[in-house]
Amino acid sequence: MRWSSSGVLAGPRQDASHNDIAAIKDFTVVRHNGEWQVYATTASPSKGWNLAHFAFPDWAQAANARHTFLDTASDVGPGYRAAPHLFYFEPQKLWYLVYQTGLPSYSVSSDPSDPTSWSAPRHFMSSVPPIVEQNMGNGSWLDFWVICDTADCHLFSSDDNGHIYRSQTSLANFPNGFGNTVIALQDSNRFNLFEGTAVYKVGNTNEYLLLQEAIGSGGRRWYRSFTSGSLSGPWNALHASESNPFARSNNVTFPSGTPSWTQDFSHGELLRTNNDQTLTIDPCRLRFLYQGMDPSAGGDYIRLPWRMGLLTQTNPTC
Structure with missing residues (x-):
């Protein structure tokens, strides 16, 4: 894998009631109504983690897009909300915004270009599954991701402790009935399978691509990839080592005139060919929206200056 990166495309924006946002991160994106609709996590030392929306027709206009904060503008409301994932659930003709509140949560809307339209949070599950409690150690259950095939919907998640989990319900029963939680992938080194799980259908094939964020030997964030012929697995390593990564500082270049503004390639999404629950990508035209930050930054996690960038393979x- 080889990538070229954009410069910083967008950073945090403030308003009167959101005046200390240090970062914007965890981007989810679809193309709808002629614009890129982006939802993201905001990091505020005073308010904690919440969600924001911004939209723009072209990437060059992302930095100037207006940010709408879902804690005050919608029924998503205040409190801990983070790591959004957006898709259109075609059987119900509804958009779902999946995110974490301590549990896997979601809101629904008929129009993702209207950030005020989201419903109050509901939960896919009312408690942490025993298999997660038994394995997450000092980690956290987070980064929830939904993808469906023709029969079932699958909820993937991470634990910052070397495990990827998968829960399942029928397509007809979604969003209810998630259970049967299993470990989809695990590693004795928790940094090898840390967080940020994302799963896609590969074009018109029966193959699936799983991406997982890792923390590398130098402490920098990078992405590994795995493939399977089924959402149930098993998952086989594809680009999964520091010398052969999916996305890492050693396989990303910055064009002449673009500063090498990050050495972290963290919590991202591939741009999809459709918006529905199959999460289909074009393997011949991979683009990866990610969060990066100034390599000299440090300190408290909530103060780290994450910004938005775009990789193009x-x-x-093919």
Whole structure:
């Protein structure tokens, strides 16, 4: 894998009631109504984690887009909300915004370009599954991701402790009935399977691509990839080592005139070919929206200056 990165495309914006946002991160994106609709986590030392929306027709306009904060503008409301994931659930003709509140949560809307339209949070599950409690150690259950095939919907999640979990319900029963939680992938080194799980259907094939964020030997964030012929697994390593990564500082270049503004390639999403629950990607035209930050930054996690960037694959195989 080889990538070319944009410069910083967008950073945090403030308003009177959101005046200390240090970062914007955990981007989810769809193309709808002629614009890129982006939802993201905001990090505020005074308010904690919440969600924001911004939209723009072209990437060059992202930095100037207006930010709408869901804690005050919608029924999503205040409190801990983070790591959004947006898709259109075609059987119900509804948009779902999946996010974490301590539990896997979601809101629904008929129009993702209207950030005021989201419903109050509901939970996919009312408690942490025993298998997660038994394995997450000092980690946290987070980064929830929904993808469906023709029969079932699958809820993937991470624990910052070397495990990826998968829960399941039928397509007809979604969003209810998630259970049967299993460990989809695990590693004795928790930094190898840390967080940020994302799963996609690969074009018109029966293959699936799983991406997982890792923390590398130098402490920098990077992405590994795995493939399977089924959402139930098993998952086989594809680009999964520091010398052969999916996305890492050693396989990303910055074009002439673009500063090498980050060495972290963290919590991202591939741009999809559709918006529905199959989460389909074009393997011949991979683009990855990610969070990066100034390599010299440090300190409290909630103060880290995450910003938005876009990777474009430069060596597609088709």
